[in-house]
Amino acid sequence: MPIQITRRGALAGLAGTTAMLAAPARAATKVNVGALRFTSHAASFVAFERGYFAEAGLDVEFTFFQAAQPMAVAIASGDADFGVTAITGGLINLAEKGAAKVIGGALQEEQGIDGQSILASNAAFEAGLTAPSGLGAKSFGITQAGSSFHYMGSKIAAAEGIDDLSFKPLQKVGAIIGALKSGQIDAWTIVPHIAKALIGGGAVKEIGKVADYLPDYQVTTVFTSAANAADERAKTEAFLAAFSKGAADFNAALVDGTAGEDAADEMVALIHKYVYADKPLEEAAPSIRNGAMRVNEGAALTMGSVADQLAWFQAEGLIKPEITVETLVDASYVETR
Secondary structure, eight states, X not given: OOOEEEOOSTTTTOHHHHTTSOOXXXXXXXXEEEEOSSXXXXXXXXXXXXXXXXXXXXXXXXXXXXXXXXXXXXXXXXXXXXXXXXXXXXXXXXXXXXXXXXXXXXXXXXXXXXXXXXXXXXXXXHTTOOSGGGOTTOEEEEXXXXXXXXXXXXXXXXXXXXXXXXXXXXXXXXXXXXXXXXXXXXXXXXXXXXXXXXXXXXXEEEEEEGGGTOTTOBOOEEEEEHHHHHHOHHHHHHHHHHHHHHHXXXXXXXXXXXXXXXXXXXXXXXXXXXXXXXXXXXXXXHHHHHTOOOBOGGGOBOHHHHHHHHHHHHHTTSSOTTOOHHHHBOTTSSOBO
16 A cells, blocks of 8 residues: 655745745645655655645645556546656556656756666576676566667667567566565666666676666656646645755765755755655665755756657557657746756
8 A cells, every 4th residue: 555644734924935946836735746756856855854745835735656657547547647757658658648747857868967776686697697788588677668768778778789588577676676686687787876876785786887888868757647748737836846846955965065064964854754754864875975966957858859759668568659749848837858
């Protein structure tokens, strides 16, 4: 059963920052936000904890998922209003049915910032898998067919001229981690707060970086139901404005370092409520800091990456060939590039 956290609008009186947000959609509008317990989802957590959602007139509740595709289903069914996660075949097919729309960008690979790692199991590494060029005839962990892991693995293999990489659907990130550590699969790609913890603990080996193969990869997007995008513009704009303010705080504290060390410590403590919450803060802090990838300013969306992902899904036969970027994206909400 999903774990839910609620917070009412008691922080709406922070008048000094309200002018930076869009006008409230309406007072105390209840909104359910889908999320994963990753540092990469921190913009939503910051907006919640610092009252930015409340200032925008949104009474936010989180529902946590363990993979991207179930979140897309929850958005389409109305069980969640907004989600932040990767583009998947499931999301695109729901958009084709008129049930979902991407409305902004979130996490993105950026040169000069540690991004997602390509990992090998210790057993595979010892057997010679020391670089992505060695992925031929190896097994690669994914949550589901049509997931972002499937896309990344395929693009890496194609760039290396490999056509026999075997994908193993394991449904949940935790199951993939267990399979990689035990040598049941050979390789995987994952965000740095998980990758660096596994590498540092000696459980796996890093053999490459996703950014070397997908330098402008729009890793995660902000999405909502097609009905929200079309008919609830005030609510949707309010969500994006609050989310963007949370992203700006996150970037300043942990990506760019412009907010100072005290702000970085405060940000780590805030994120720890959601990420590695079962560990002491001092143990979790290095992994949280290691997971600090750029969240796009103003939820800007990199359309070239979206188009490349769409083309891959079509080439794999996972979505209909007639689906266009416009089917998936409502480009009226944020800057596109």
